[in-house]
Amino acid sequence: AQSVTQLDSQVPVFEEAPVELRCNYSSSVSVYLFWYVQYPNQGLQLLLKYLSGSTLVKGINGFEAEFNKSQTSFHLRKPSVHISDTAEYFCAVSHMEYGNKLVFGAGTILRVKS
Amino acid sequence: DAEITQSPRHKITETGRQVTLACHQTWNHNNMFWYRQDLGHGLRLIHYSYGVQDTNKGEVSDGYSVSRSNTEDLPLTLESAASSQTSVYFCASSDPSTGTEAFFGQGTRLTVV
Numbered sequence: 001a002q003s004v005t006q007l008d009s010q011v012p013v014f015e016e017a018p019v020e021l022r023c024n025y026s027s028s029v030s031v032y033l034f035w036y037v038q039y040p041n042q043g044l045q046l047l048l049k050y051l052s053g054s055t056l057v058k059g060i061n062g063f064e065a066e067f068n069k070s071q072t073s074f075h076l077r078k079p080s081v082h083i084s085d086t087a088e089y090f091c092a093v094s095h096m097e098y099g100n101k102l103v104f105g106a107g108t109i110l111r112v113k114s
Numbered sequence: 115d116a117e118i119t120q121s122p123r124h125k126i127t128e129t130g131r132q133v134t135l136a137c138h139q140t141w142n143h144n145n146m147f148w149y150r151q152d153l154g155h156g157l158r159l160i161h162y163s164y165g166v167q168d169t170n171k172g173e174v175s176d177g178y179s180v181s182r183s184n185t186e187d188l189p190l191t192l193e194s195a196a197s198s199q200t201s202v203y204f205c206a207s208s209d210p211s212t213g214t215e216a217f218f219g220q221g222t223r224l225t226v227v
Contacts, residue, residue, distance in 0.1 A: 009154075032214055043204060043218040044157075051214060090156055099164070100145060100208055101172070102216055104156035 002027040002093050006105035014113050015083055021076040021108045023091035031093040033074040034102070035065055038088045047089070050074065061085070086112045116141040120205050120219035127226055133192045135222050137205030145208040146188040147216065148172075148180060150201040157204060163188055164210065195226045 007022040025031060032051050036044040048059025055067040065076045074091060091105040118139040127133050139146065144165045149157040159172030161180040169180050177199060179191045192199055202223050208216040 004156075006156075034215075036218075041221075043220045044206075045218075046215055049214060094214075099162070099170075100210065100214075100216075101147065101159055101162060102157075102206075104149075104158075106154055106156040 002031060002095070002098060002103045004091050004093055004103055004105035006091050006108050008108050009106065010109045010111065012111045012113060013081055016080050018079050019077065019081050019085075019110065021089050021091075021110065023074045023076065023105060025072050025074065025091070025093045027072075027093060027095070029095055029097050031095045033065075033067060034092040034094070035059065035063070035074075035076050036090045036092060037061075038090065038107075040087075044090065047076070081110070081112045083112050083114060085110060118205060118207055118217050118219045120203075120222050122222060123220065124223045125225070127195050127224070129195055129197060129226055131195050133195050133224065135190045135192075135203055135205075135224070137188050137190065137219060138186055139205075139207040139217070140186065141207055141209070141217060142185060143207035143217075144185065144210050145216075146182070147206045147208075148178075148188065148190045149204045149206065150174065150199075151204060151221070152201050160190065160203075161188075192224075195224075197226050200224060200226045 005024045034049045035047040050067045058064045092102045121136045147162040148160040163182040205219040206216040
């Protein structure tokens with residue numbers, strides 16, 4: 001079975017500051033890893049994904065994430081946030097062995113303050 | 115452009131009523147999923163389908179059913195709505211040949227009173 005833990009339910013940060021949203025996963029097999037963003041009253045949009053290869057993955061809107069197999073982590077980072085980054089962020093895992101079903105973490109609300 | 119559409123966007127219903135939420139995708143994806151989103155729980159899988167006539171139970175399937183009569187649609191039915199089913203429901207689809215990215219609808223906010 002797979003599971004995902006997002007270590008912070010809310011992260012407040014000032015505009016132009018760096019941010020890291022933490023995600024740990026557990027799985028008995030190698031997994032695919034994803035970060036999705038949800039803006040208020042909208043669906044989920046893919047930020048980035050790790051399937052294989054380079055452990056540093058770059059996504060949209062200046063976000064990046066690093067896959068760390070030994071620590072079973074996939075933390076999301078951005079060097080300088082904007083007000084428009086205020087949203088809820090979800091980490092998720094899947095694998096073809098589990099039928100490509102996404103298993104989500106509980107989400108982290110990023111609040112960017114001016 | 116291909117898309118995935120949910121309807122209605124908002125629904126208020128009474129306890130005990132049957133409710134059906136629609137999901138229609140034009141990606142021609144075989145994989146389709148229904149999730150519910152609740153504060154503190156993220157998204158939890160209700161039902162999923164890998165193709166026409168295929169349906170499977172997810173993590174929180176009690177009180178829900180789905181049917182897949184064509185590739186484009188996976189309607190979700192609440193047999194007898196309960197207050198515990200007040201939630202935001204998301205439909206998603208993915209291509210099994212890549213098995214990776216899932217595309218989500220805009221969600222349906224259901225309130226059971």
